[in-house]
C-alpha cells in the first residue's frame with residue numbers, strides 16, 4: 056500500500072465481491088479499476104471526493120434500514136449517484152453504496168483515515184449543524200415523514216447534527232431566524248413548499264441586514280449578502296423554488312446537495328411601497344391574471360392544491376385586463392437577453408461573470424405615485440423605459456420559475472444569479488390568444504413569440520396606476536372602505552364576502568392592518584362571465600402572497616442569498 060500523508064494519496068488492491076480492483080485516492084478523486092485474471096485493466100469508476108457522503112467501517116446499509124455487519128477488512132463508501140427521471144429538468148441524485156474488502160485491517164484503517172482527511176481538506180464547505188423547520192401542514196402534509204424517513208438518516212450518515220423545529224403557526228420559522236441565537240448553525244433548512252422557503256428567505260435577509268445595520272426600507276441601500284445558506288427539502292404543493300434551482304422535486308436529491316455543501320447564489324427582488332420594504336420575492340411578482348388567480352384561490356383553500364386550477368378557470372372566464380404605467384430599468388442586452396434561447400445551468404457563465412451587484416442611478420426621492428413620466432427619465436439619466444397600456448398580466452421573475460407543470464417556466468432563459476429579472480408584459484388581447492399564451496407555458500412553443508407579449512431583462516421596475524384610474528381607485532377605495540366599516544360593525548355580513556383566512560407574512564404590523572383592509576376593499580368575484588362591472592384594479596401576487604399595495608417599486612439584488620444547490624445539471628451527464 057502506498058500513502059502520501061501530505062497530499063492525501065492512497066493506492067492499493069481492494070476487492071468488491073470476488074473481483075479485484077486497483078484503487079486510488081488522490082486529493083480530488085477516488086477511483087477503482089477492475090483487474091482481470093490476466094492482470095489487465097478493465098473499466099474504471101471514479102467518484103469526486105466532493106460527492107462522497109461518508110465512509111464507514113464494515114459492511115453498512117442504511118436504506119431501507121440501518122444494518123451494520125462489522126468485519127475487520129471491510130469498509131463502505133457512500134456517494135452520490137445520478138440518473139434522469141420523467142419530466143425533471145435536472146438529474147435525480149440517489150445514495151450510491153460500494154462495499155470494499157481490504158487485504159488487512161491496517162490497510163482498511165488507512166483507507167478510512169485518508170478518505171476522511173480528503174473530505175475535510177477537499178470538501179471544506181460542508182455543513183456540520185443545521186436548523187431544520189418542518190411545516191407539518193404543507194403540501195400533502197407529509198413533511199415530518201419525509202424528513203424522518205428520507206432525510207434524517209442521510210444527515211446522520213454524513214455526521215450532520217440537526218435541530219428540528221416542527222412549526223405550529225405561520226411565520227414561526229421567520230421569527231425564529233430573526234430573533235433566536237443562531238450561533239453554530241451552518242444553514243437553515245425548510246421541509247415544506249414555497250411559502251416556507253419564503254419565511255426562511257425573509258428571516259435570513261432580515262437578520263443579516265439587522266446585524267449589518269442596513270436599513271431594508273431604503274430602496275437605494277446596498278443590502279448585505281447573506282452568509283447563512285438556505286436548503287429546501289420539497290414537501291409543498293408546487294415547490295417552484297426547488298424545481299427551479301435543482302431541476303427536480305425530490306427530497307433525497309435536495310438532501311444530498313445540502314450534505315455536500317453545494318452553494319448556489321440567488322438573486323432576490325425587494326418590493327417597496329413609498330416608504331417601506333413590503334416583501335422579498337424570488338419567483339413571481341405578478342399583477343393582473345396571476346394576482347386575481349391567487350386572490351380567487353385563497354377563497355377556496357378548502358379545495359387543497361386543486362384550488363389553483365379552479366381559480367385559474369374562473370379568472371380566465373372573467374377576461375379582465377388592467378391599465379397601468381410600467382417603468383423599468385433595462386439590463387445590458389449585450390450580456391444576455393430573455394429571448395437568447397439559453398438555459399441557466401449548473402456552472403452558468405452569465406451568472407458567474409455577473410457584475411450586477413451594484414445598483415446605479417436609483418433615486419429614492421422620486422415619488423412612486425407621480426404620474427410625471429419625464430421626471431423619472433431626467434432624474435435617472437434617461438435609462439428608464441416607460442410602457443403605458445392595458446395588460447392581461449404583468450409578471451416579474453428573478454428566475455425561470457419552472458415547476459413540474461411548466462418545466463420551462465415563466466421565463467425559460469432567466470438566470471438564477473445574474474442580478475437581473477425578466478419583466479413580462481402581456482397586453483390586452485382576446486381570450487383565445489391569451490389562452491394560447493398560457494398554454495405555451497406547458498409545451499415547447501415559445502410563449503414570447505406572440506404579438507401581444509413583450510419581455511425585457513431588467514434591474515428595477517415601478518408600477519403605478521394611470522392618473523385617471525388613480526382617482527377612480529381612490530373613490531372606489533373610499534366607498535368600499537365605508538362599506539367595510541359597516542360590515543365590521545356587523546360581522547354577520549362577512550359571510551357573503553367569504554374573506555380569505557390565509558396567513559400573510561408581514562414585515563411590519565402596519566402592513567397587517569393594510570392587508571386586512573385591502574381584502575375587505577375588493578368585492579368578491581365568483582360569477583365569472585356574468586360579472587357586470589369589470590374591476591379596474593388588480594392585486595399583486597408576490598410569491599404566493601397578496602400584497603396590500605398596488606403601486607410598487609421593485610429592485611433586484613444580485614446574489615443576495617445562497618442556497619444549498621448548484622443549479623440545474625445538464626441531463627446529458629447522466
Ligand SMILES: Nc1ncnc2c1ncn2[C@@H]1O[C@H](COP(=O)(O)OP(=O)(O)OP(=O)(O)O)[C@@H](O)[C@H]1O
Nearest residue numbers: 193194222223224247248249250251291292293294
Ligand atoms: N404550523 C403551521 N400552521 C399553519 N401555517 C403554517 C404552519 N407552518 C407554516 N405555515 C405557513 O403555511 C404556508 C404554506 O406552507 P408551504 O409553503 O410549506 O406549503 P404549500 O403551500 O402546500 O406549498 P407551496 O407553497 O409550494 O404551494 C406558508 O406560507 C407558511 O408560512
